[in-house]
Amino acid sequence: MPATIVSPRLMRIGGGSVSQIAEVLGLFGLSRPLIVTDPWMVSSGTIDRCLAPLRAAGLAPAIFAETVPDPTDTVIAAGVAVLQAGDFDSLIGFGGGSPMDTAKAMAILAAAPAGARMRDFKVPAQADRAAVPVVCIPTTAGTGSEATRFTVITDTETDEKMLIAGLGALPLAAIVDHELTFSVPPRTTADTGIDSLTHALEAFVSKRANPHADSLALSAMRLIGRHLRIAYHQPRNAAAREAMMLGAMQAGLAFSNSSVALVHGMSRPIGAHFHVPHGLSNAMLLPAVTEFGLNDALPRYAEAARAIGVATVEDADQVAGSKLLEELRALNQELGVPTPREHGIPADRWEGLLPLMARQALASGSPANNPRVPEETEIIDLYRKVYG
The missing domain is CATH 3.40.50.1970 (Rossmann fold)
Known part of the structure; x- marks a missing residue:
């Protein structure tokens, strides 16, 4: 095509x-x-x-x-x-x-x-x-x-x-x-960094992926995977900041020419209703949503794990996919990403808005690009899972 x-x-x-x-x-x-x-x-x-x-x-x-x-x-x-x-x-x-x-x-x-x-x-x-x-x-x-x-x-x-x-x-x-970006605080560095990683990963596994976007997404994941933690812990590390800026730009080019997917579809309603910064809501969702679609695009997720630097070419795809999930969870922990509950979102308000948020996520069109396209009930289940 x-x-x-x-x-x-x-x-x-x-x-x-x-x-x-x-x-x-x-x-x-x-x-x-x-x-x-x-x-x-x-x-x-x-x-x-x-x-x-x-x-x-x-x-x-x-x-x-x-x-x-x-x-x-x-x-x-x-x-x-x-x-x-x-x-x-x-x-x-x-x-x-x-x-x-x-x-x-x-x-x-x-x-x-x-x-x-x-x-x-x-x-x-x-x-x-x-x-x-x-x-x-x-x-x-x-x-x-x-x-x-x-x-x-x-x-x-x-x-x-x-x-x-x-x-x-x-x-x-x-x-x-x-x-x-030298003066950007650690919380913003973490949230925007995971945002750019999400852009690259979703562009790569999207149903609308193409060779041009793939090359940019893989390059972005290599840069972000190796430098996000350094930029977070060493804000004035010029090499890390330069790599993150280049990776973010390449990730933007990648998803602009491919698409984002389920993480972004589910993230936007969280931002709209609870005013959670976009990168932070992406980070809250990324491990669970990746696990949801992992086996429907396993070779792609495995290649992403190798690009990020957490798996090797010798690892079987299933092993590489598991290592990717471990890395996303570990990254959230090290960078202090809270769950929605830990962020202070009341449980009753979260639960009450789930049907509306699921409908809004689907209406955005982004979930249709996901390797595994969810039903409304599956999105609600995922929202419950990430709440914490």
Whole structure:
């Protein structure tokens, strides 16, 4: 079956590359950017890493810093109002996944007819138009949003995390500078790192896998498997941070050209209803969901275990698969990943929302890409299993 391959037109990768943001804009004839970021990036001064080279080049960027974790449709609408009120020719998403996803959603909504809402673009709709190009600069090694054709936005009326996909969400360019991650705290390093590992693993075992995405997913798993623990324990280890940033980007390219699967389908409702950070909810789910589908794609999971570095070519596939499960559980333990119960989610509220969460997971489409496609009752059983 033919595969459709997409990626940003340009990616600048390496330490200090954020200083080249004005040059990157200039390559595309852009000079009037609106920077989309979050309040912490402004208050901490981290935004100056982006502002300084732009101002040195004679540009006068404006800032929209109202991004929130798990971006909402109301924040997108507010951002679009700022975008349309000014004379901007581009958006710069600067920060973690939330600012980048916000910038991408703003570009999509701003291109829509008056009165359109973000829910009009959720999968299976195709969001292929953008009002202005988006340049992404990640400050965490996790979401891979700088390289994907996806954005995830919460509908505030329904508490649904909506997957939005299309060429309108694909950045024009990305600047991937691992030096921006030196100050990321251990909890965020862990959550975003497991998020990127999940992207690579799900892309590799997905029913929509293809050779191009496979090569990126395997490379990402090699990098993340060898460097996540180091980056977590040694935050200023430049080699580990660089490897994690490259792995996260490759994982983003992999799932953008393949797909994510059941972990992500089940993760989004947890984030929407309980405001658990996306990477953390992925980590909560990853061992149990991997075990659920293991025997339906055993050769693939075994190859993933070898890429991550926990199995050898001499190990039979069943042995390698078992070692993968052991590694995912051990990684969660070492990186302090809590269960939903340990995270403080009340048991009665969790149980009461399970049918709705299972329906929302299935409606996202991602579970259909899983090696073993679950029924609604099986998703509910998995949610109960991971609760703890």
